[in-house]
Amino acid sequence: MKKLFCTLVIFLLSGLILFAAGEQEEVKKGPVAIKAMTIGPGPVPVTRAKNLETAAEQLKAEGLDLEFEVTFSTQKFGPYRTSFSLAFSSGAASDILSEDQDIIPEYAEEGMILPLDSYVKASGWQDNYRDFLPGLWDAVSWKGKIYGIPIEGVVNCLYYRKDVLKKLGMSDAEIERTFSPENKEFTLDKLVELAKKAKKAGLVEWGFTHRKGAGDYWFNSVMMFGGEFVDKATGNMVIDTEALRKDFEFHKMLVDEGLLPADMGSWDWKVIHKYSVEGRTLFWIGGHSGQWKEYQQKAYHAELGTLSEGYLQKNMGIAPFPGIKGPVTPVKVHAYTIVSKTKNPDLCFDLIAKAVSPDLLARHSITTFRGPTRKAVADQPDFKAQEYLTKVIEIMKYARAFPKHPALGAYKSMIFEAMSGIETGRLTVDKAVEFMIAKAKSDIPGVIIR
Amino acid sequence: MKRIVPYLFLLPLILLILLFYIIPVLSTIYISVTDMGRSLRGDFVGLKNFTRMFSMEDPVMSRILLNTLLYLGGALVITIVGGLLLANATTSLGNRAGGFFRLIWFLPRATPPVVWAFLWIWAFDPTKFGLLNMILQHLNIPEKSWMSLYPMLIVILANGVLGIPYTMTILSAALGNIPAEIIEAARIDGAKGWRITIRIKIPLIWWPLSFLTIWHTLSFLTTFQYILMITGGGPFYASTPLALYTYSKAFQNMELGYGSALALVLILLSMIIILTFRKLLGLKKEA
Known part of the structure; x- marks a missing residue:
């Protein structure tokens, strides 16, 4: 009996000690740890990370015990995404991830990121929600749910050389008028006509240059010809043969x-930009608004090195693409998403909400020269002072969101291969269209051929 | 105990092979029968990935296989013949001069891959800033779009030349080990120049030559980094061999299931090549 009593006492005491230890641990609980992973690629958009850091500092100043760590990757998207997939599978992924809109369907389908509707549509956030530019929420949504908070729009645009056009006899006012999206004569035919004149006069080596490799330009060019990418009813990828044929014929011409x-x-990137900044080409059609900043930071020009804002304003200009159904400004949204394995989704959203405040987004736009995602950014004093960014906002009126689909990467590769076949004379337009159909049927499940 | 000792010495290597070859191959076999994508989760799809490949449902597959053969054959000839010629030439120059030229020819191997690729990109750059086009301009000859016109030739040259130093070094050592009296006896019997090389030297260095042939074949079959950097496999798959196609499917398009099926074919091809060469080159008998 005595033995039993002693055992009971020991058992109870052990329980009490364990309980106390547990309580103590509860009391001792350290700061909440949040990790974020952001990407450039390249060093320019570092404010994608810095804005999160600033937001974390603000939360800490409000009394939150937060331990925040953000990684900014200058890698390309391929390795960045592979790192994330591996980290996600092993349970070591970050809580917040910055990503381009095109990957959102894939991550959403796989349950790797969280839907954010309950946060962005909450009554307390309605004013913020409405302040984002129309169409951007669609860019970060998949199957009716919002998965990301837009932080920038990569505004794809046409760069033209004012200095060359002036040598062709055009005045500043005429150039402004010609490249104004409101001008009804702003068409692809007009661009081709100007390019022919400039080339014939020996003012440029090439009328047009586009990007190398599989990239977003291949969507722009299909968009110019009114092409569709995704079937709205089924969500399946579409091969729009009519638009592709026109696109192929245009490049062949x-x-x-x-x-x-x-x-x-097969051109080297540095040579491509060299041709653009030195005025060796009249129209650089493979770029985005952020390259205006890049030309001020990287010495592509053999004589001048990095270019000043003044030089760029004087000699270069940007415009939307002249599509067959009117001007097109393809915009790709970059967004903060919340990773589904996070233990603190509410805190992650609070952090993101602060990082997308108008002042921080203005700082991001000014640093990167990419399009702002909120209307209120335009009212920020620092932003107002930027003449070029005002132009970016102007051409964003014609914004058309980039397509989204898990097989978009495969589509981009095959259209680039087909186009390189056409441009180098290895494929006829007919064969290229046939290739697109056959390859899409092989590589993209459920593809619709139109 | 004496019997166990050699196995104990082999054990670390066996463990490494198990960890870095057997387990990855087994994983590849598993992934190849799934539709695994970026999330690293996949459903079982049976042999669908293989039928997509072998039924030529993938419209570029025949092109890729032809490219693989062309690339393999071209690069191998340059590496083996080039290495043999240089080894023969440098060993006949004597130790000092031969060593000097071998050192010079070893430079490509000592060059970092990115620099090597950059040199080829610069040489064949299609614009007026490319090395060859600069030379053509001086000669008043129109510039050429080298990368579009001869992409396969460029990648064969870039990889083939890079293989020469290794071949040259091994074969120089082998040639240097041939007893001088054998060559002298052949000379006394009236053999000269190429006849000595073909009839005497090559048979005597047959084993290292065969080893190098197999080694380089496997190397060319499975490596693609220079092609990726120089031509990217284009234009329109013109310089894409199977290894690069496997990489782009698995890691650029993140079609891990299909990419693994392609990788398995690469592994099988490697094994077939080893067994065929072993028989053809008489390595089994030699060993």
Whole structure:
């Protein structure tokens, strides 16, 4: 009996000690740890990370015991996404992830990121929600749910050389008028006509240059010809053969007319930008608004090195693409998302909400020269002072969101291969369309051919 | 105990092979029968990935296989013949001069891959800033779009030349080990120049030559980094061999299931090549 009593006492005491230890641990609980992973690629958009850091500092100043760590990757998207997938599978992924809109369907389908509707549509956030530019929420949504908070729009645009056009006899006012999206004569034919004149006069080596490799330009060019990418009813990928044919024929015509290099797909990036900044090409059609900043930071120009804002304003300009159904400004949204394995989704959203405040988004836009995502950014004093960014906002009126689909990467690769085949004379337009259909049927499940 | 000792010495290597070859191959086999994508989760799809490949449902597959053969054959000939010629030439120059030229020819191997690729990109750059086009301009000859016109030739050259130093070094050592009296006897019997090389030297260095042939074949079959950096496999798959296609499917398009099926074919091809060469080159008998 005595033994039993002793055992009971020991058992109870052990329980009490354990309980006390547990309580103590509860009391001793340290700061909440949040990790974020952001990407450039390249060093320019570092404010994607810095804005989160600033937001974390603000939360700490409000009394929150937060331990925040953000990684800014200058890698390309391929390795960045592979790192995330591996980290996610092993349970070591960050809580917040910054990503382009095109990957959102894939991550959403796989349950890797959280839907954010309950946060962004909450009554306390309605004013913020409405302040984002129309269309951007659609860019970060998949199957009716919002998965990201837009932090920037990568505004794809056409760069033209004012200095060359002036040598062709055009005045500043005429150039402004010609490249104004409101001008009804702002068409692809007009661009081709100007390119032919400039080339014939020996003012440029090429009328047009585009990017190398599989990239977003291939969506722009299909968009110019009114192409569709995703079937709204089924969500399946679409191969729009009519738009593709027009797109292929346009590029073939440019090569045949000597306005576009046949081997453009194999040019080195530095040479591509060199041609753009030195005025060796009239229209640089493979770029985005952020390159205006890049030209001020990287010495692509052999004589001048990095270019000043003044030089750029004087010699270069940006415009939307002249599509067959009117001006098109393809915009790709970059967004903060919340990773589904996070233990603190509410805190993650609070952090993101602060990081997308108008002042921080203005700082991001000014640093990167990419399009702002909120209307209130335009009222920020620092932002107002930027003449170029005002122009970016102007062409964002014609914004058309980039397509979203898990197989978009495969589509981008195959259209680039087909186009390089056409431009180098390895494929006819008919064969290229046939290739697109056959390859899409092989690589993209459920693809719809139109 | 004496019997166990050699196995104990082999054990670390066996463990490494198990960890870095057997387990990855087994994982590849598993992934190849799934539709695994970026999330690293996949459903079982049976042999769908293989039928997509072998039924030529993938419209570029025949092109990729042809490219693989062309690339393999071209690069191998340059590496083996080039290495043999240089080894023969440098060993006949004597130790000091031969060593000097071998050192010079070893430089490509000592060059970091990115620099090597950059040199080829610069040489064949299609614009007026490319090295060859600069030379053409001086000669008043129109510039050429080298990368579009000869992409396969460029990648064969870039990889083939890079293989020469290794071949040259091994074969120089092998040639240097041939007893001088054998060559002298052949000379006394009236053999000269190429006849000595073909009839005497090559048979005597047959084993290292065969080893190098197999080694480089496997290397060319499975490596693609220079192609990726120089031409990116284009234009329109013109310089894409199977290894690069496997990489782009698995890691650029993140089609891990299909990419693994392609990788398995690469592994099988490697094994077939080893067994075929072993038989053809008489390595089994030699060993």
